[in-house]
Amino acid sequence: MIVALVIACEVAFWVLLAAGLACRYVFRMPRLGLVLLWCEPLLEAVLFAVSAVDLRNGAEPDWRHGLAAVYIGFTVGLGHSTIRWADARVAHRFAGGPPPARPPKYGTARAVHEWKVAGRWILAALVAVALLQAAVWYVGGDGETGSLRVWQQRMLFVVGVNLVIAASYTVFPKRRPQGEADREPAGLR
Template structure:
């Protein structure tokens, strides 16, 4: 049941997201669109409550309960960013908004981008690990919590991978290749009202 609920929450997340944005930009109903988008956190609340009820009802903790905790942790952190990412594209496509800004490729800006990305992943892992620990305490000595501990270990590995990736960009920032960004031959530019070739 827990796995089916996780899948249902994921499907409902995308349905609510697309419905909210469609209402905002296509139907020109921004308030209703915002109301639909605000329903999204209820999905995590429902999943959390059902998981707790299942464990308190005597269910043996297994990988499904760990999956629920991980899903909640990552959705809490990543859902808002996903919404912003899609919102910018909907606004550009249907409401004349500015074009989406591409992530930086080089230098300190790229390093900062990677650090922020790693920070989000690490926070998601920390929230998931905290929820898993809550499940361990909830079960107490009445059941085998090895599967929950296993999920905690996986969250530690994911967090460490992100630390390594962010660290590599910090210690060895990606440099812009020579010639990239240089003015192309024959290209016309406007500089201070004058034409420059």
């Protein structure tokens, strides 16, 4: 049941996002669109509550509960930037908004961009680790929590990978080719 709920939450996330943006830009009902977008966190609250009730009712914690915690963590860490990304594109396409800014390609600006991206992924992983730890404590010493610990290790691996990627752009910044202009678009500085 938990896996089906995670899938339903993911589908609902994209449905609410599409409906919210359609209301804002296509149907010119920005308040309704905003209400739909604000419903996104309710999905995670429902998933969290159902997982907690499932564990409280005696279910052994397994990979499904770990998946739910990871899903919630990733929605917390990456959900807002995903909504902002989609909003910029829909506003440009349907409401005459400015073209979405592209990430910088070179130098310090690219390194800063990569650290911001890594920060979102690290936040997602750390929220998942915290939720997993809360589930371990919730179950107590009598339950089998090995599968939750495995998910925690995976999330720490995600943190490590993102730190390595961001650090590589800092230590080895990509340099602009000699023939290319020495300026970037104004929105990226």
